[in-house]
Amino acid sequence: DTGVSQDPRHKITKRGQNVTFRCDPISEHNRLYWYRQTLGQGPEFLTYFQNEAQLEKSRLLSDRFSAERPKGSFSTLEIQRTEQGDSAMYLCASSFAGLTYEQYFGPGTRLTVT
Amino acid sequence: AQSVTQLGSHVSVSEGALVLLRCNYSSSVPPYLFWYVQYPNQGLQLLLKYTTGATLVKGINGFEAEFKKSETSFHLTKPSAHMSDAAEYFCAVSERGNQGGKLIFGQGTELSVKP
Numbered sequence: 001d002t003g004v005s006q007d008p009r010h011k012i013t014k015r016g017q018n019v020t021f022r023c024d025p026i027s028e029h030n031r032l033y034w035y036r037q038t039l040g041q042g043p044e045f046l047t048y049f050q051n052e053a054q055l056e057k058s059r060l061l062s063d064r065f066s067a068e069r070p071k072g073s074f075s076t077l078e079i080q081r082t083e084q085g086d087s088a089m090y091l092c093a094s095s096f097a098g099l100t101y102e103q104y105f106g107p108g109t110r111l112t113v114t
Numbered sequence: 115a116q117s118v119t120q121l122g123s124h125v126s127v128s129e130g131a132l133v134l135l136r137c138n139y140s141s142s143v144p145p146y147l148f149w150y151v152q153y154p155n156q157g158l159q160l161l162l163k164y165t166t167g168a169t170l171v172k173g174i175n176g177f178e179a180e181f182k183k184s185e186t187s188f189h190l191t192k193p194s195a196h197m198s199d200a201a202e203y204f205c206a207v208s209e210r211g212n213q214g215g216k217l218i219f220g221q222g223t224e225l226s227v228k229p
Contacts, residue, residue, distance in 0.1 A: 004157070033216065042118075042204050042219030043158070056216060091157060093217075101146050101165050101208065103217060105157035 002026075004106035006092050012112045013082055020078045021109045025094030032075050033103060034067055035091040036060070043091055049075060050097060082113045116141045118205050120220035128228045133177075133192040135223045137205030140186065145207040147188040148217065149179055152202045161203075164188065175199070200227045 005024045013019050025032045031050050035043035046065070047057045051072040069075040079086055089110050093103035121136040139145060146165050150158040162173025169181040179190045188205060202224050206217040
């Protein structure tokens with residue numbers, strides 16, 4: 001069990017560019033979550049999947065954000081036409097629904113939009 | 115809607131002193147409750163959780179928390195602080211009945227430990 005991994009760990013991009021982040025959950029976990037954390041704040045929920053199905057999206061998730069989990073394993077989060085307000089830590093977590101209730105977090109991807 | 119309030123954005127204690135970090139929640143039904151710790155530039159690590167059963171739960175690194183339904187609280191304590199406890203602590207809730215579901219976090223409390 002290698003835990004939740006995220007790639008890249010850091011991303012610097014210019015305003016208006018598109019970025020994509022990847023999350024690999026713990027292998028037997030069927031749920032995968034995305035959160036966003038800005039400096040000095042607690043993480044805010046963005047979206048989550050159970051297997052391939054995207055079950056909930058936050059109103060924080062504008063049309064510029066899209067997430068996929070095509071085979072029920074890894075997930076990607078894409079931000080189109082980045083804005084400076086998108087600068088944040090993007091956290092991924094996974095859990096096994098029906099067995100336990102806690103979520104295990106990855107190290108996060110820190111996005112800086114210049 | 116559920117919400118979490120952590121009283122005190124910054125708590126400072128001396129090494130060896132009691133640690134008390136406060137968390138209150140708002141929910142129509144008692145939720146699942148969690149405490150996570152975050153070290154700089156890292157993800158979150160689960161300290162402990164309450165889902166059902168005994169209301170005093172023990173976690174890693176000597177931390178424990180007590181669920182008090184009447185006070186809608188889930189305060190985190192540790193009898194004796196170590197320098198290594200300095201970090202950001204987050205209280206979180208998730209909806210009971212959805213096998214967990216999304217976490218709603220408090221604003222966090224930064225714990226400093228003085229030698």
